[in-house]
Amino acid sequence: MIIIKTMMLGLIRGRMMSVMAGRALTALPRSKARLLTSHQSQHLHSASSSCQKCELTSKRYNVQRGKFSAVSEHDLKFFQELLGSHRTVLGEEELEGHNTDWLGTVRGASSVLLKPKTTEEVSAILSYCDQHQLAVCPQGGNTGLVGGSVPVFDEVIVSTALMNQVESVDTWSGVVTCQAGCILEALDQHVAEYGLMIPLDLGAKGSCHIGGNVSTNAGGLRLLRYGSLHGSVLGVEAVLASGEVVNCLSAMKKDNTGYDLKHLFIGSEGTLGLVTKVAINCPPRPAAVSLAFLGLQSFDNVLKTFKAAKDQLGEILSSCEFIDQSSMECVEGNLKIKSPLDEYPYYMLLETSGSNGDHDEEKLNNFLESTLGSGLVSDGTVATEPSKMANIWALRERIAEALILDGYTYKYDISLPLPHFYKLVEDMREHLGSNVVRCCGYGHVGDGNLHLNFTSRQYEKEILERIEPAVYEWTSQVNGSISAEHGLGFKKRNYIHYSKSLGAINLMKQMKKLMDPNGILNPYKVLPD
Amino acid sequence: MIIIKTMMLGLIRGRMMSVMAGRALTALPRSKARLLTSHQSQHLHSASSSCQKCELTSKRYNVQRGKFSAVSEHDLKFFQELLGSHRTVLGEEELEGHNTDWLGTVRGASSVLLKPKTTEEVSAILSYCDQHQLAVCPQGGNTGLVGGSVPVFDEVIVSTALMNQVESVDTWSGVVTCQAGCILEALDQHVAEYGLMIPLDLGAKGSCHIGGNVSTNAGGLRLLRYGSLHGSVLGVEAVLASGEVVNCLSAMKKDNTGYDLKHLFIGSEGTLGLVTKVAINCPPRPAAVSLAFLGLQSFDNVLKTFKAAKDQLGEILSSCEFIDQSSMECVEGNLKIKSPLDEYPYYMLLETSGSNGDHDEEKLNNFLESTLGSGLVSDGTVATEPSKMANIWALRERIAEALILDGYTYKYDISLPLPHFYKLVEDMREHLGSNVVRCCGYGHVGDGNLHLNFTSRQYEKEILERIEPAVYEWTSQVNGSISAEHGLGFKKRNYIHYSKSLGAINLMKQMKKLMDPNGILNPYKVLPD
Structure with a gap:
C-alpha cells in the first residue's frame, strides 16, 4: 500500500480545484443584466411590511400547538453561550420580519x-433543541409563498443569514460548493466571474438563500432549459x-454509491433536515x-407557439413564460409600467440564450417570421x-408584487397537462364571478406551471372557501399537481x-x-x- | 361543487393527451442511426455465454445465505396459478442466462x-414472497456490471421482460409513460415517431430495460447534455x-407536493422497491x-479541449468521450476494427446535436480550427x-466487449475531479506492472467518469487483492466516487x-x-x- 500513500501526498500537493475558497458573499451586489430583480425584491419587502400585523396564523387557521417546550431562560443561556448575544436575537420588533411572510398572510410568535x-x-x-423538545423553524431569505419559512407558534427560528461562504x-x-445562506443572485454573480451561471433564476433572487431554494426545490424561470434542482444539485x-x-456533499456529476440521500433534503422544506451546504452544477454562462x-x-395559439419554439429554437430556448390580459392589466395598472405591445388576450415571453449571438438571432428571426406569418x-x-x-x-416578474396592491392575494401554483392549462383560469373566473377583484393566470407555460x-x-x-378545495379538485381530476414549485408549507399541507x-403519504410520515x-x-x- | 363536476365531465371528454396508449414494444427494432448498438449487444451476449459456467458467487466470494425460505412445491403452485406455467420458468438450463451476468463474473442458483x-x-x-420469507431478485435486461441483477443464492427472479407497454x-x-420492461432502444425509437428522444443512451441500449436504467440510475453517453435520471424521470x-x-407516476415537470419519493427508487437497485412504471421527460430529437x-x-490537452468545447460548442455539445491508447489497442486488436486516425496516446469523441445543421457545422468547424491551430x-x-x-x-462503445476477449475483466467505474482523472490510470498501471494483461482507461471525461x-x-x-482496495483508497483521497454510474450491486457494496x-450508511440501513x-x-x- 506504500505506493498509494506516496501517490496521495503528490495528489494533495497538486490539488488546484478550489480557485476561490472561503470567500463570503456578504454584500448583495446589484444585478448587471436585470436590475429589476433586486429592485423587485425591495418592492416586495416594502409591500409586505404594511401587512406585517396580519392575524396570528394559529388563530386564523385554528391550529393546535404541538407538545413542545417553551423557550426558557436556561435555553437562552445555552444559545447565548454558543453564539454570543449578537447572534441570539430577541425582542418582538427585531423578530417581526422573521415571524411574518412577505405576502403578509401568515404570522408566528417566535x-x-x-x-x-x-x-x-x-x-x-x-441537538440541544431535540433533547429539550424545542420546536425549530429553519429560515433562509423568507421569500416562500406557502407559509413554510415562518413559525406557526413560538418555534426557535434558525436563520442561515450568516452562512454565506463560498467554499x-x-x-x-x-461546480460551486457553498454554504446554505448564500443569496441566489450574489452566488450567480460570483460564478459569473468564472464564465458560469447558477441554473436557477426566480423573482426573489435578490433575497432568497440557495439553501432555501434547495430545501423547497425551487423551480423558476429556466427550469425548461436546465431542469429541476434534483438534477442540478450534486x-x-x-x-x-x-x-x-x-x-x-459530493461535487461529482455521477455518484451511484448507495441510496442518494441528498434527494431527501431537496424539497422537504426543512422537515427532514436543515441544509447547511450545497454543491451545484453550473452550466457555461451564455x-x-x-x-x-x-x-x-x-390560448390555442399560445400552445402552438410553444411547440413551434421547441422545434425551431430547440437547444437555445431558455424560458417560455405566459401572461394573461388580466395579469397584464394588474401590473400596468398597479405599478404604472407599460407594455411595449397593444392589448392582447395572451402574451408570451420567449428567451433564448446560447454561445453564438448571430446563430441565435437567425433562429429567432426565422421563428418569428414563421409564427407571425x-x-x-x-x-x-x-x-x-x-x-x-x-x-x-419586469412585466412578468412584478405581477406578484402588483397583485399584493389589490389588497389580499389568494395564490395557487398548479401543474397541469398543457391542453387544460388555461381552462382552469376560465372555469374559476366563472365560478367566482364578482366575489373577487381579480382572477388571473400567468406563469411557466413551458413547464405546464400555472400561477393562478x-x-x-x-x-x-x-x-x-369558495376557492378551496374547488381548485384542488379540478386539478386532481386532470392529474395535475396542487403545488408545482411553491411547496406545501403550512398553507397547503392538508390538501x-x-x-x-x-400509500405515498403514509410512507412520507414514516420517513419523517x-x-x-x-x-x-x-x-x-x-x-x- | 356542482360546477366542478360539470367541468370535469367536459375535461374528461376532451382528453387528448395519450396519442398512443397500450402499445407494446415487443420486437426489438434495429437502430437506424447506430446499428452497432444492437450489434454490440449481440456480441456482448455471445461473449458472455462462453463464461456462463463461472464459479458460483456464493463460493467465490464466500457469502453467507440469509435466513430466507427455500422455494417449495407449494410456492410454485401459487406462482403457477397466478401467472400460468409458461410465465413461471423452471429448469437449470432455462435459467442459466438469468443466473449469470453477461460479464461472466457472478453466478447465482435460482x-x-x-x-x-x-x-x-x-x-x-x-406480497406472497414477503409473507413466506422468500428472497427476490428483480431483473431487467441483465446488463449490469456489478452483479446487481442476478441472484446470489436461490432468490426468486422477477423479470420485467413482459412488462413492455407504452402507456x-x-x-x-x-413525456412518455411506460412499463418498466420497455427496452431502451425500442422506447427511443417509439418516441422518435413524435420527434422526441429518450435523454439516455448507453452501449447496452439494445437489451437493457428502462426500469433497470431507472433502478440503477444509469448514466451513459449523454448525461453531459441531458443530466441524470434524477432530473429526467418525472x-x-x-x-x-x-x-x-x-x-x-406524475407526468408533470414540476410537482412539489410532499417528499419526492420517486428518488428513493432511482438508483437503489431494486432494494427498496420494484419499479413497475416510469414517466420520462423527452427532449426534442435533434x-x-x-x-x-x-x-x-x-491528457492536459484532453482537459483543455473539453473546456474549449464547453465554451465554443456550448448548448450543442451532447457527448464528450475519452479513449486512451491501451483501450484503442484492445478494440483494434481484439475486434479487428480500425481507427480512422494514426496512433495517439489519447483520443476524444465530441458529439454535437442541435436544431440547425448549418449553425452546428459552423460552430464545430470554428472549434476544430482553433484547437488544431x-x-x-x-x-x-x-x-x-x-x-x-x-x-x-463503435471504437468507444465496443471497448467493454473487446476487453472480455482478453479473458477476465476487473471493471472499475470511478468519478474523479478532472485534474486527477488520468493520474489514477497511470498510478495503477505502475502499481500492477506485468501482473495484468492490460490496464486501460476510457469513459465519459465530460462528466468526470473514468472506466478503469x-x-x-x-x-x-x-x-x-492488488487492485482492491488500492483503487478505492486512491479515489477516496481525492473525494471521488467509487461507483459513478454502475452502482454497488453485489460486488462493490462492502466498499x-x-x-x-x-452516518449516511446508517441512514440508508434504516431506510431499508x-x-x-x-x-x-x-x-x-x-x-x-
Missing part, C-alpha cells in the same frame, strides 16, 4: 432567532434533528441572450439590450391528498418519524395533520 | 423465474416488498448530429453520415464507506429496514454486510 455561522453550530443547536468553484467541471450537507451531520415578447389572440402570433418585439430585456421581464391568483380588498374566509396517494422522531423540525408543515 | 405482465401481478408476487406519449410536453410507480404499490474524433498528445488537438476527423458516425462510436479496466487471462484472486460517511423490514428485496446488494 421569541428567539439564532444565527449560526457553521455546520457545527447548527448541529449543536438542533470552492471547480472551473474544470463547473451534493447536500444537512443536519438531522438529532444534530447528526449527514454529509452527501454569450448571447435575446428576449421576444409576443401578443396572441387565443402563419398568424399564430399577432404581434411581437425582440430585445437584446440588457435594460430593454429587464423592462420586459385571486385578489380581494382584504382577506375573506368566504372567498377562500396533499389531491396530488398524492394515501424515522428522521425526526420528536418532530421538532419545522412542525405544522408539509405533512397533513 | 430455480424459478417469474414473468409478470402487470403491476398487480408484481404486487401479488412480492402514453404527451406530445405537447414531451414519475415512478414501484411496488414495495409488502406488495403495496407506491404511485408517484435535427442534426455530428461527431468529431480527435487524436491528442497529452493552437496544437491542443493533433489530428481529427468529422462524421455526419450515420454509418460513419456508427463506425466511430484491468484484464488477465483468467480470474485471479491475487490480482483482485461503500470509501464514498459515503458512516423501514421499507423492506424482512429484507427480501435483492438481498446481498447495495448495503454493506
Whole structure:
C-alpha cells in the first residue's frame, strides 16, 4: 500500500480545484443584466411590511400547538453561550420580519432567532433543541409563498443569514460548493466571474438563500432549459434533528454509491433536515441572450407557439413564460409600467440564450417570421439590450408584487397537462364571478406551471372557501399537481391528498418519524395533520 | 361543487393527451442511426455465454445465505396459478442466462423465474414472497456490471421482460409513460415517431430495460447534455416488498407536493422497491448530429479541449468521450476494427446535436480550427453520415466487449475531479506492472467518469487483492466516487464507506429496514454486510 500513500501526498500537493475558497458573499451586489430583480425584491419587502400585523396564523387557521417546550431562560443561556448575544436575537420588533411572510398572510410568535455561522453550530443547536423538545423553524431569505419559512407558534427560528461562504468553484467541471445562506443572485454573480451561471433564476433572487431554494426545490424561470434542482444539485450537507451531520456533499456529476440521500433534503422544506451546504452544477454562462415578447389572440395559439419554439429554437430556448390580459392589466395598472405591445388576450415571453449571438438571432428571426406569418402570433418585439430585456421581464416578474396592491392575494401554483392549462383560469373566473377583484393566470407555460391568483380588498374566509378545495379538485381530476414549485408549507399541507396517494403519504410520515422522531423540525408543515 | 363536476365531465371528454396508449414494444427494432448498438449487444451476449459456467458467487466470494425460505412445491403452485406455467420458468438450463451476468463474473442458483405482465401481478408476487420469507431478485435486461441483477443464492427472479407497454406519449410536453420492461432502444425509437428522444443512451441500449436504467440510475453517453435520471424521470410507480404499490407516476415537470419519493427508487437497485412504471421527460430529437474524433498528445490537452468545447460548442455539445491508447489497442486488436486516425496516446469523441445543421457545422468547424491551430488537438476527423458516425462510436462503445476477449475483466467505474482523472490510470498501471494483461482507461471525461479496466487471462484472486482496495483508497483521497454510474450491486457494496460517511450508511440501513423490514428485496446488494 506504500505506493498509494506516496501517490496521495503528490495528489494533495497538486490539488488546484478550489480557485476561490472561503470567500463570503456578504454584500448583495446589484444585478448587471436585470436590475429589476433586486429592485423587485425591495418592492416586495416594502409591500409586505404594511401587512406585517396580519392575524396570528394559529388563530386564523385554528391550529393546535404541538407538545413542545417553551423557550426558557436556561435555553437562552445555552444559545447565548454558543453564539454570543449578537447572534441570539430577541425582542418582538427585531423578530417581526422573521415571524411574518412577505405576502403578509401568515404570522408566528417566535421569541428567539439564532444565527449560526457553521455546520457545527447548527448541529449543536438542533441537538440541544431535540433533547429539550424545542420546536425549530429553519429560515433562509423568507421569500416562500406557502407559509413554510415562518413559525406557526413560538418555534426557535434558525436563520442561515450568516452562512454565506463560498467554499470552492471547480472551473474544470463547473461546480460551486457553498454554504446554505448564500443569496441566489450574489452566488450567480460570483460564478459569473468564472464564465458560469447558477441554473436557477426566480423573482426573489435578490433575497432568497440557495439553501432555501434547495430545501423547497425551487423551480423558476429556466427550469425548461436546465431542469429541476434534483438534477442540478450534486451534493447536500444537512443536519438531522438529532444534530447528526449527514454529509452527501459530493461535487461529482455521477455518484451511484448507495441510496442518494441528498434527494431527501431537496424539497422537504426543512422537515427532514436543515441544509447547511450545497454543491451545484453550473452550466457555461451564455454569450448571447435575446428576449421576444409576443401578443396572441387565443390560448390555442399560445400552445402552438410553444411547440413551434421547441422545434425551431430547440437547444437555445431558455424560458417560455405566459401572461394573461388580466395579469397584464394588474401590473400596468398597479405599478404604472407599460407594455411595449397593444392589448392582447395572451402574451408570451420567449428567451433564448446560447454561445453564438448571430446563430441565435437567425433562429429567432426565422421563428418569428414563421409564427407571425402563419398568424399564430399577432404581434411581437425582440430585445437584446440588457435594460430593454429587464423592462420586459419586469412585466412578468412584478405581477406578484402588483397583485399584493389589490389588497389580499389568494395564490395557487398548479401543474397541469398543457391542453387544460388555461381552462382552469376560465372555469374559476366563472365560478367566482364578482366575489373577487381579480382572477388571473400567468406563469411557466413551458413547464405546464400555472400561477393562478385571486385578489380581494382584504382577506375573506368566504372567498377562500369558495376557492378551496374547488381548485384542488379540478386539478386532481386532470392529474395535475396542487403545488408545482411553491411547496406545501403550512398553507397547503392538508390538501396533499389531491396530488398524492394515501400509500405515498403514509410512507412520507414514516420517513419523517424515522428522521425526526420528536418532530421538532419545522412542525405544522408539509405533512397533513 | 356542482360546477366542478360539470367541468370535469367536459375535461374528461376532451382528453387528448395519450396519442398512443397500450402499445407494446415487443420486437426489438434495429437502430437506424447506430446499428452497432444492437450489434454490440449481440456480441456482448455471445461473449458472455462462453463464461456462463463461472464459479458460483456464493463460493467465490464466500457469502453467507440469509435466513430466507427455500422455494417449495407449494410456492410454485401459487406462482403457477397466478401467472400460468409458461410465465413461471423452471429448469437449470432455462435459467442459466438469468443466473449469470453477461460479464461472466457472478453466478447465482435460482430455480424459478417469474414473468409478470402487470403491476398487480408484481404486487401479488412480492406480497406472497414477503409473507413466506422468500428472497427476490428483480431483473431487467441483465446488463449490469456489478452483479446487481442476478441472484446470489436461490432468490426468486422477477423479470420485467413482459412488462413492455407504452402507456402514453404527451406530445405537447414531451413525456412518455411506460412499463418498466420497455427496452431502451425500442422506447427511443417509439418516441422518435413524435420527434422526441429518450435523454439516455448507453452501449447496452439494445437489451437493457428502462426500469433497470431507472433502478440503477444509469448514466451513459449523454448525461453531459441531458443530466441524470434524477432530473429526467418525472414519475415512478414501484411496488414495495409488502406488495403495496407506491404511485408517484406524475407526468408533470414540476410537482412539489410532499417528499419526492420517486428518488428513493432511482438508483437503489431494486432494494427498496420494484419499479413497475416510469414517466420520462423527452427532449426534442435533434435535427442534426455530428461527431468529431480527435487524436491528442497529452491528457492536459484532453482537459483543455473539453473546456474549449464547453465554451465554443456550448448548448450543442451532447457527448464528450475519452479513449486512451491501451483501450484503442484492445478494440483494434481484439475486434479487428480500425481507427480512422494514426496512433495517439489519447483520443476524444465530441458529439454535437442541435436544431440547425448549418449553425452546428459552423460552430464545430470554428472549434476544430482553433484547437488544431493552437496544437491542443493533433489530428481529427468529422462524421455526419450515420454509418460513419456508427463506425466511430463503435471504437468507444465496443471497448467493454473487446476487453472480455482478453479473458477476465476487473471493471472499475470511478468519478474523479478532472485534474486527477488520468493520474489514477497511470498510478495503477505502475502499481500492477506485468501482473495484468492490460490496464486501460476510457469513459465519459465530460462528466468526470473514468472506466478503469484491468484484464488477465483468467480470474485471479491475487490480482483482485492488488487492485482492491488500492483503487478505492486512491479515489477516496481525492473525494471521488467509487461507483459513478454502475452502482454497488453485489460486488462493490462492502466498499461503500470509501464514498459515503458512516452516518449516511446508517441512514440508508434504516431506510431499508423501514421499507423492506424482512429484507427480501435483492438481498446481498447495495448495503454493506
